[in-house]
Amino acid sequence: MLTDFGRILIFFILGALFTGAGLVTAWIIRPSRPYAEKLSTYECGEEPVGESWVKFNIRFYVIALIFLLFEVEVVFLFPWAMVFKSYGVFAFVEMLVFLGILVVGYAYVWVKGDLEWDKPVPKTSQYVDKVGVVQYEALKENITA
Amino acid sequence: MSVEFIVEALVKIGLVLVINLTTVAYLVLAERKISAFIQNRLGPNRVGPWGLFQSFADIGKLFFKEDIVPSAANKFVHTLAPLISITVAMSTFAVVPFGNTFAFNGHDYKLMIGDVNIGILFILAMTSLGVYGITLSGWASNNKYSLLGGLRASAQMISYELSMGLSVIGVVMIAGSLQLDKIVIKQGEYLWGVIPAWNIVLQPIGFITFLIASFAETNRLPFDLPEAEPELVGGYHTEYSGMKFGLFFLAEYANMITASAVIVTLYLGGWQFPFVERFALPALAVTLLQMGAFAVKVALLLFFFMVVRWTIPRFRYDQLMSLGWKVMIPLALGNIIVTGFFLLFH
Numbered sequence: 001m002l003t004d005f006g007r008i009l010i011f012f013i014l015g016a017l018f019t020g021a022g023l024v025t026a027w028i029i030r031p032s033r034p035y036a037e038k039l040s041t042y043e044c045g046e047e048p049v050g051e052s053w054v055k056f057n058i059r060f061y062v063i064a065l066i067f068l069l070f071e072v073e074v075v076f077l078f079p080w081a082m083v084f085k086s087y088g089v090f091a092f093v094e095m096l097v098f099l100g101i102l103v104v105g106y107a108y109v110w111v112k113g114d115l116e117w118d119k120p121v122p123k124t125s126q127y128v129d130k131v132g133v134v135q136y137e138a139l140k141e142n143i144t145a
Numbered sequence: 146m147s148v149e150f151i152v153e154a155l156v157k158i159g160l161v162l163v164i165n166l167t168t169v170a171y172l173v174l175a176e177r178k179i180s181a182f183i184q185n186r187l188g189p190n191r192v193g194p195w196g197l198f199q200s201f202a203d204i205g206k207l208f209f210k211e212d213i214v215p216s217a218a219n220k221f222v223h224t225l226a227p228l229i230s231i232t233v234a235m236s237t238f239a240v241v242p243f244g245n246t247f248a249f250n251g252h253d254y255k256l257m258i259g260d261v262n263i264g265i266l267f268i269l270a271m272t273s274l275g276v277y278g279i280t281l282s283g284w285a286s287n288n289k290y291s292l293l294g295g296l297r298a299s300a301q302m303i304s305y306e307l308s309m310g311l312s313v314i315g316v317v318m319i320a321g322s323l324q325l326d327k328i329v330i331k332q333g334e335y336l337w338g339v340i341p342a343w344n345i346v347l348q349p350i351g352f353i354t355f356l357i358a359s360f361a362e363t364n365r366l367p368f369d370l371p372e373a374e375p376e377l378v379g380g381y382h383t384e385y386s387g388m389k390f391g392l393f394f395l396a397e398y399a400n401m402i403t404a405s406a407v408i409v410t411l412y413l414g415g416w417q418f419p420f421v422e423r424f425a426l427p428a429l430a431v432t433l434l435q436m437g438a439f440a441v442k443v444a445l446l447l448f449f450f451m452v453v454r455w456t457i458p459r460f461r462y463d464q465l466m467s468l469g470w471k472v473m474i475p476l477a478l479g480n481i482i483v484t485g486f487f488l489l490f491h
Binding site: 002004005006007008010011012014015016018019020022023025026027029030031032033034036038039040041042043044048051052053056057059060063064067070071074077078081082083084085086088089092095096099102103106110115116117118 | 150151154155157158159161162207208209210211212213214215216217218224227228231232235236239240258259260261265266267284286287288289290291292296299300303304306307310311314317318321322323378383384387388389391392462463466467470471474478481482485486488489
């Protein structure tokens, strides 16, 4: 007897085998002529500057943390949704309380500004044209004359 | 007995794999043709009539391309990442029903690979695994563009996964089950005897949020920030070439097919062909019609995916994040409460 998860496992294995076979076939028939320049990291034709495994924006980390908290609460919602119809008003009110707590946390994160992304603020040029319109017209006339 | 089950499973798996891969090949061609017509040009038309064999020529080319792994890269993870991407993209399809249970020769055959009782959770889990393929490829390449693409992809996909999970809850509440087969059967009912009770009618807001989240999860325009060409060269697959690049490419289109199939199953009635049971048709004809209905619905959604890609410009990253966190999540939460209210007092 093959369970439904067993079938999915077979599907999974066959899919992985298929892609693996594709990679192996390509590995057998393709050319391989590497040299140092070809194997250097691509950086628009320049010599690569340093490594790219460096510090990155903390925002990504914050987003991941918030995601983790919310995702756990979403998981709690699934069993509730399954039995919702049979429990009626009791389940509904209870979930309103649960969602209420969730919304408080959500509002806190929003107000703290953790959902904001750094936006570039374009600086408009403060350049003042020292040549006035009158002088410019005069210059033009001078040139054409 | 046991052998028969395994043969049945293998036949179904083989069919699904072959059909999926052929669809991917022609989807690439369809995308190029549609983009060409949108931009007022002809598209590929040299290989075979109307360019019908173009995709196969492309696959052949990918096989013969040299595979360049940068010497600074982590070679093992660099190879592993595309494998994760494509395997995950294809195996999500395992729980999607593409037809009603079909009685033949005294046996009931379910037209799906695995009818698991936690189908929706399986889909959500698989889409989460898809993040690993892209993030690992971005990290393993040791390239600045790849790393940025991978980071963006992970943040984007986890953000929209949240609203995806929240919008599905409305569907689960209506059906009272996580089993996709039961959800589809539930959608075979009629409202006032005339309107098919598809979840798009019962859950319009949930449908819209789920659709948008699917676009973001498949990294399609307008959400293709992880591979935004003008700023990130190729994003997470900048350092990929040859067959490994081909696998990422395949995975993108396989993801599109799976996403469309899931949307059809959850919101557009799955294999339901409205009113077909009111005519006395032979069982085989009904099954074929239903499978056809499923295919047509998926094809229409795929067409929609493509038209959106070629008509709508890309988001900026802060717009993308604020849409995900400040619009989609409140909408999806509100949808849950409204659905609960209706189910209780209707």
